Amino acid sequence: MRDKILDIVADYPMVKNIIVHTGSCDIVKQQSEVLKRDFIDLLNTVSSVKAEVFISGPLPPVRGGDEGFSRLFALNKWLSTACTDHSVPFINNFYLFRERRHLFKAHGVCLNKSGVKLLTSNLFFSLRHPSVPTAKDKTQEESKQEITTQHRHGDLTGRMPPPSDSHKEESPTSSSGTAPDLPLSPPFCDEESLPPSPAPTSTPQTPSRSLSSLTLSPSSPHLEFTDHMKELVIAGTKHTPRPTPRRLHNHPLTPLPDKACQQPAPAHQQPASEEIWMSKNGEIEWSFCPRSEPPRMAANVIRMQPGPTRMAVSHVHDIMSSFELFIPDVIQKIILDCTNLEGRRVFGERWKEMDQTHLYAYFGLLILAGVFRSKGESTESLWDAETGRELFRATMSLQNFQIISRTIRFDNREDRPARQQRDKLAAIRTVWDKWVQRLPLFYNPGPNVTIDEQLMPFRGRCPFRQYIPSKPAKYGIKIWAACDATSSYAWNLQVYTGKADGGRPEKNQGMRDVLDMAQGLSGHNITCDNFFTSYKRGQELLKRKLTMVGTMRKNRSELPPQLLPTKNRPINSSKFVYTADMSLVSYVPKKTKNVVLMSTLHRDGRICGLAHQKPKIIMDYNATKGGVDNMDKLVSAYSCKRRTLRWPLVIFFDILDISAYNAFVIWMALNPEWNRGKLQRRRLSLEELGKTLVKPQILRRQHVPRTSASAATVRRIQEDNAGAPSTQPTEPPSAEPEVSV
Incomplete structure (x- = not known):
């Protein structure tokens, strides 16, 4: 960096x-002494150049644990002191972004658009107001800054100095004794929202300092903030008005003025007291009164346009091109290379290389077998001269x-045995991962997404075969699936x-699965x-700007026993x-039976319908719960699955169907x-x-x-195709036909 400057x-x-700018990704991995030595060399270098060099401090991490936060906090504090000693301007970004998750992306490492805008504003503000107190000036200015600050804004604890008799009308303190609204610096608010500058009065003020230069930004170099003062300023920034995101689509599950769902809960169903019920684990307090105002969050704002993406629109011109989006050339090349390698191993020199046309023909015959609903029919009968289909023999x-x-x-x-020791899905892992990565590229789900399990029938030998008695x-x-609830x-x-290989069951498996399935949604x-x-999964999804509606098991410790x-x-x-x-509802559909549902989307106990008196939570759950089951039903209707004892081929059949x-x-x-x-x-x-x-x-x-x-089918197709070569009469087959495809 020194040579670069x-x-x-x-x-x-x-x-x-x-x-x-001081990055935060590699800082936590380096030793403190090495960092200090590098920064000292950098500060000595920038002190001797003609251009004015500003050191921008690191950003606080919103994820990663306490160790990374402590190291960056200590580095930021040390950098501030070191820059002061070397007379180098230091821009403090740490307190500006601390505990402000809405300024970072979902992974918590990079800033989003709002965060980049705020960081840029803070950097330009520091460029326009450069002030670097040296170590000697720091002691001399400390008392003056404290007196000046108290004279203008009180002692920063909410108490203002009593005004004199001649300036009672200009006193900033209200009659109720509350503290006045402090002016915000440009990094915290827009210029249009800044309060107007006060009119000049006869009150003595500090010379050569305007009100705009004496702000309460933690990064401002004009004030020496104590820890208590910084806590007050940080508390004030949490209430800074944020720009309202552009609402693209209203959430269909958001409570709207619906005539069918405007009925309040009957009086006999809900206690009228302000009683508090504690959960089984004693950690959660459940109240009978809903919150009057829902918390501010972006759970109802979808920033992606539901439906096909621009990539899909630009590449799809027929059904074939739509299918090729999911089975591209890179996946076909992997299958062809591995299949030819296996063919040479089994058949030796008799093996003819398999190309893309052979692979497409194989895919097409599998799909056509599903169109004819021949999943349970033997392969020989499909090629039978009397009962078979002529298109199969023609291909x-x-x-x-x-x-x-x-x-x-x-x-x-x-090399499969070495990979199987750490990955049970090694036999098809590469193809599976590349295929799954392409699914979200071509379609954006609507506001409702269903997460459920899918069971591919298989009774052969498989290290992770599951037994689910409730499935047909x-x-x-078993496959975890996230599907659009509508399509x-x-x-x-x-x-x-x-x-795992140790045999111990995985802890918090549901938490990991639901977070993995919801990756990329907002x-x-x-x-x-x-x-x-569960309660914890609902809270974690709220942090990712997602809501959850689902049934709950009655043995959950988050539920109140009453x-x-x-x-x-x-x-x-x-x-x-x-x-x-969060909202919980217990509904009794029949005698001695109840169902419990949890929702982080609904905020009241609205009842829908006159006959069954079902809550709005249950109505919305029933309307959006069938995304995965419907996909499984539609895929199974025309499935291309064939009878096999190899589980990788079973997974690949499911890839073709989906x-x-x-x-x-x-x-x-x-x-x-x-x-x-x-x-x-x-x-x-499918037939086309x-x-x-x-x-x-x-x-x-x-x-x-x-x-x-x-x-006749072959001749008709070849004649219809312009420029197709004419066929020759069939030659008698040899005694030992060559192995070919």
Whole structure:
């Protein structure tokens, strides 16, 4: 850095000011003595250059633990003293950004747009008001600054000096004795919101200092702040008005004036006293009165436009291009390389290299088998001359299809054992991760997102096979899924690989899963079941500007015991309890049974409907809970899954199914008039996609199949294609056919 500054001064001699900002990412990893030595060398260097160099202090971390915060706080304090001793201007950013999470991005490391704007304002303010008290001047000015500050603003504790008789009308203290509003410095508010400068009076003031230069910013070099004074200023900045974010979409679950949901809770359902119920663990107080004003948060503001993204709009022109968004060339190359490697290992020199056309044809036949709902049908019957489909024999032979199914791989078999020791999903990890990373790139979910589990049926050998008796298949591979509640678009997925090698169950698994699934969302509402819903997870989602609505297990320690009994409670009755940012409801749908739901979105106990008297929380939960289940149902209707004992192939079949469904969602969002009026539009899209995938393989076939129907299909497709080569009569097969695809 020292050499860099000298080069800048030499290359740009007209530069007057240089700002050196202290980063916070690598600081916490270095030793303190090394840091001090480097900064001392830097300060000695900048003291000798002609340009005025400003040292900008580090930003306080909002995540990362107490150790990183303590190191940066100590470094900021030491830098302030060192810059004063070397007569170098120091810009203090630490107190300006402390505990202000709304100025940082979700990961808590980088500033967002508001934070960058505030930091830039603070830097320019310091450039316009440079003042560096030296070590000798610091002692002399200390008493003067204290007297001047007390004369203008009181003693900064809320008490003002008693005004004289001649200036009672100009006293800033109100009749109630409250402290006046202190003027804010430019880093804390806009210039338009600054209070007007007071009119000049006969009161003696400190010469050569205007009111604008004597501000209460912790970074201002004109005042020497004590720790108590800094705490007061920081407390004042928390109440600084923030710019209202641009509201793109009103949240559908936000309580709005709805005639059907304006009925208050009946008097017999809610106690009229101000009683407080404690939770089972004794840590949470639940009140019967909701908070009059909901806390300020951006949970109802969605900054992304729901629907296909710009990338999807620019790349989609037919159903085939929509499908290729999710299975791009990089994933196809991995599959082709690994499959050819396995083919050479198994068949040796007889193996013919498999290319993209063969792979597309294989995908197309799998999708067409799902269109015909042949998931349980044997592969031989699909190629049968009498009961089969002519399009299958027209694309490739049964032998080639079985060879591809046998040799298709998604990783290198030789180094797999080493990777399996730390990753159970090593056999398909690369393809899976690259595929999941592409899901959120092409579609933005609406305001409601559903998080739930999906079970892929599988009874073969798998190190993380799960048994869920409530599912129809009972055995299979469990996948956590986050889907749009309206379109059921699969936005994020994660394979559950079971317990660790030690055998100990994972702690806070629900917390980790729901935070991983919601990564990248902001302003949305998360609807989930009782596995994910808890008080701590709701609080953590609120920090990420997300709300949660879900059912709760009755053995949760956050619940008050008085909310659970159903004895002597009438049917369709509800009980509500609240905290500052959370609501609980206990609803009795039938005798001796109740359901408990938690919501960080709803703030009152509104009742909807006249028949069942269901709370608004339950109505909204029922409307948004089926995103994952609906996706699973639609995918299973035309699934391309084939019978296999290899679990990586089962996961890949699910990748094809979900990719085809997501492609259909994007295509229909961009072309809502496509086949309007027809009931089986998804089946028509899958049929068109399958035929498009197998067409290049049919066009380059040199020998037509033996059956007349399949041969006619090949000739018709080749004749319809302009410039396609003519086919030759079929030659008799050799005694030992060459292994090929």
